[in-house]
Amino acid sequence: MEKQQKYTIGIDLGGTNTVFGIVDAQGTIVAQDSMKTQAYETAEAFVEAGVARLVPLISKVGGLDAIAGMGIGAPNANFYTGAIETAPNITWAHERTVPLAKMFSEQLSSLDSRQKEPFPVRITNDANAAAMGEMAYGAARGMKNFIVITLGTGVGSGIVINGQLVYGHDGFAGELGHVTMVRGKEGRACGCGRTGCLETYCSATGVARTAREVLAQTDRPSLLRGKPAEEIESLDVSIAAGKGDEVANEIFRFTGKMLGEACADFTAFSSPEAFIFFGGLCKAGDLIMKPIEEAYNQHVMPIFRGKAKFLVSGLMDANAAVLGASALGWSE
Amino acid sequence: MEKQQKYTIGIDLGGTNTVFGIVDAQGTIVAQDSMKTQAYETAEAFVEAGVARLVPLISKVGGLDAIAGMGIGAPNANFYTGAIETAPNITWAHERTVPLAKMFSEQLSSLDSRQKEPFPVRITNDANAAAMGEMAYGAARGMKNFIVITLGTGVGSGIVINGQLVYGHDGFAGELGHVTMVRGKEGRACGCGRTGCLETYCSATGVARTAREVLAQTDRPSLLRGKPAEEIESLDVSIAAGKGDEVANEIFRFTGKMLGEACADFTAFSSPEAFIFFGGLCKAGDLIMKPIEEAYNQHVMPIFRGKAKFLVSGLMDANAAVLGASALGWSE
Numbered sequence: 001m002e003k004q005q006k007y008t009i010g011i012d013l014g015g016t017n018t019v020f021g022i023v024d025a026q027g028t029i030v031a032q033d034s035m036k037t038q039a040y041e042t043a044e045a046f047v048e049a050g051v052a053r054l055v056p057l058i059s060k061v062g063g064l065d066a067i068a069g070m071g072i073g074a075p076n077a078n079f080y081t082g083a084i085e086t087a088p089n090i091t092w093a094h095e096r097t098v099p100l101a102k103m104f105s106e107q108l109s110s111l112d113s114r115q116k117e118p119f120p121v122r123i124t125n126d127a128n129a130a131a132m133g134e135m136a137y138g139a140a141r142g143m144k145n146f147i148v149i150t151l152g153t154g155v156g157s158g159i160v161i162n163g164q165l166v167y168g169h170d171g172f173a174g175e176l177g178h179v180t181m182v183r184g185k186e187g188r189a190c191g192c193g194r195t196g197c198l199e200t201y202c203s204a205t206g207v208a209r210t211a212r213e214v215l216a217q218t219d220r221p222s223l224l225r226g227k228p229a230e231e232i233e234s235l236d237v238s239i240a241a242g243k244g245d246e247v248a249n250e251i252f253r254f255t256g257k258m259l260g261e262a263c264a265d266f267t268a269f270s271s272p273e274a275f276i277f278f279g280g281l282c283k284a285g286d287l288i289m290k291p292i293e294e295a296y297n298q299h300v301m302p303i304f305r306g307k308a309k310f311l312v313s314g315l316m317d318a319n320a321a322v323l324g325a326s327a328l329g330w331s332e
Numbered sequence: 333m334e335k336q337q338k339y340t341i342g343i344d345l346g347g348t349n350t351v352f353g354i355v356d357a358q359g360t361i362v363a364q365d366s367m368k369t370q371a372y373e374t375a376e377a378f379v380e381a382g383v384a385r386l387v388p389l390i391s392k393v394g395g396l397d398a399i400a401g402m403g404i405g406a407p408n409a410n411f412y413t414g415a416i417e418t419a420p421n422i423t424w425a426h427e428r429t430v431p432l433a434k435m436f437s438e439q440l441s442s443l444d445s446r447q448k449e450p451f452p453v454r455i456t457n458d459a460n461a462a463a464m465g466e467m468a469y470g471a472a473r474g475m476k477n478f479i480v481i482t483l484g485t486g487v488g489s490g491i492v493i494n495g496q497l498v499y500g501h502d503g504f505a506g507e508l509g510h511v512t513m514v515r516g517k518e519g520r521a522c523g524c525g526r527t528g529c530l531e532t533y534c535s536a537t538g539v540a541r542t543a544r545e546v547l548a549q550t551d552r553p554s555l556l557r558g559k560p561a562e563e564i565e566s567l568d569v570s571i572a573a574g575k576g577d578e579v580a581n582e583i584f585r586f587t588g589k590m591l592g593e594a595c596a597d598f599t600a601f602s603s604p605e606a607f608i609f610f611g612g613l614c615k616a617g618d619l620i621m622k623p624i625e626e627a628y629n630q631h632v633m634p635i636f637r638g639k640a641k642f643l644v645s646g647l648m649d650a651n652a653a654v655l656g657a658s659a660l661g662w663s664e
Contacts, residue, residue, distance in 0.1 A: 143501075145500055161493055162493075166494075166601075168477055172636065173602045175600040175633060176601065179601075180631070183514075268505075269505065269508065269602070270498055271500025271502055273501035307501075
């Protein structure tokens with residue numbers, strides 16, 4: 001009897017929660033569960049607990065035969081090695097390399113004695129999973145060349161070229177949050193140990209930092225002066241900008257200019273059909289997307305002008321990370 | 333009878349000369365000829381004359397049956413459309429799009445009435461052809477992720493990811509000479525209409541410009557003061573640097589720093605195994621390659637440090653462009 005593989009498993013492994021989902025080919029999560037990532041002392045205990053959660057979900061869709069594969073989105077995950085490589089924020093992966101894909105594959109394969117091949121499990125980082133999700137179910141359906149940029153605590157990216165995710169020779173490609181936007185001593189200090197990275201300006205943290213700088217440099221009135229400067233978050237800037245606050249909109253124009261100029265350089269590299277933005281900052285809609293696109297078209301090489309689309313993620317609602325990871329499960 | 337396709341045809345179509353070569357799988361040019369590119373009034377006349385030159389070369393290796401395909405390296409060539417798209421420096425392609433791949437394919441196919449499929453002809457720009465050549469016969473043999481950077485009158489690039497050349501969604505990807513290295517008004521004016529592009533600093537022209545600036549800013553003694561400033565070329569800087577001239581070496585350190593910082597950003601994108609440099613400037617060897625590699629390792633994200641190789645092209649001798657183009661003829 002031919003296998004009917006109608007589903008994949010997606011796992012979003014975050015610093016706090018790990019969310020499991022079984023997803024169909026249309027991107028609907030048909031079964032899900034979650035657990036605390038750090039409630040386990042060892043990686044082995046984490047995987048055992050994870051598989052225990054998965055068993056009833058797998059039964060619900062008709063057993064392992066119905067499932068094409070599993071994808072995991074996790075910090076510091078390397079697609080090539082199938083491992084989490086010393087993730088500082090996860091206690092059981094803090095000081096070791098954890099071959100998580102192999103561990104899950106072995107445990108899942110052992111569930112069904114008829115399985116002759118190891119159950120396929122793939123792993124990658126969050127931003128790459130997001131790009132797979134956009135291609136399978138989101139804004140990039142039908143596209144073969146696009147770049148997903150995630151604007152969160154940091155700036156991440158997943159790059160697709162010729163329909164394939166770009167991992168590079170070592171598995172760590174696609175770190176567009178760490179291209180240098182401001183060279184020399186003027187650049188902001190970055191968590192990566194260098195200065196002037198895109199992330200220091202355009203992450204949620206970077207936007208809040210810009211807000212504090214702009215407010216300190218002038219005494220122009222602004223809704224942002226309603227709370228102590230050190231408590232301002234990027235969400236406050238979004239809200240104020242939405243109300244027409246000129247200082248907040250100036251902060252968005254500065255952020256958008258930085259992102260647009262960066263995208264102009266990315267186009268010189270891979271000339272994508274679209275840039276797709278993901279993360280809380282995008283909820284500001286045109287207030288942030290228009291400055292990005294304007295700066296892009298102003299700074300990109302003339303032959304590329306007006307060609308690229310600037311889109312907000314098609315997976316902005318809950319469980320986008322599970323969907324993204326699950327998309328890895330369909331890969332050949 | 334099965335075809336024995338032991339050869340490909342490579343055409344290097346330059347502003348002055350067009351060189352034809354028949355190349356075997358080891359990268360040896362077994363037959364060649366050339367003609368003036370601009371001695372023809374129309375693209376049709378150019379193709380007819382080209383095929384007339386090719387006929388005796390093709391006979392020499394046993395006819396069209398012995399040849400897998402043909403590749404053309406040409407300015408403003410688009411791999412997807414098979415056309416030269418308004419090349420300003422070629423009279424017969426100056427104000428029109430010339431479907432050169434199709435034109436050559438039709439003419440060559442008509443040579444042999446037994447041919448049922450159109451003879452495969454592919455076209456791309458010079459830097460992309462160089463990358464194909466490095467992968468087939470040069471410094472990138474066996475590599476699946478690398479970037480070729482050509483340092484000539486301009487700065488060009490050919491990017492290979494997962495063993496495939498990156499063309500982008502429109503066929504124009506890989507313009508790394510036009511990433512912005514100096515933002516704002518301080519950037520040097522570029523031929524592309526913008527300012528601060530890598531090309532304005534690191535092309536042969538850019539190096540000569542740096543030399544003139546450095547000489548004007550100081551009165552330090554230098555071998556470079558031996559000729560009028562406006563006549564200095566990058567070759568003069570190479571020769572002076574080779575003789576230990578401190579000003580010339582400072583110019584190379586400046587150029588190398590710019591290239592190394594740019595490569596650090598390229599690694600954040602595609603994490604290549606190697607950067608391969610091509611062009612006259614590379615003949616300076618370690619005098620330019622060491623500053624590039626040092627600046628790279630100083631500026632790249634810590635996880636990438638020390639991983640990438642910095643190599644000089646394996647095809648620096650004559651006819652590299654023909655070899656590069658011929659490599660396209662092997663493609664599936």
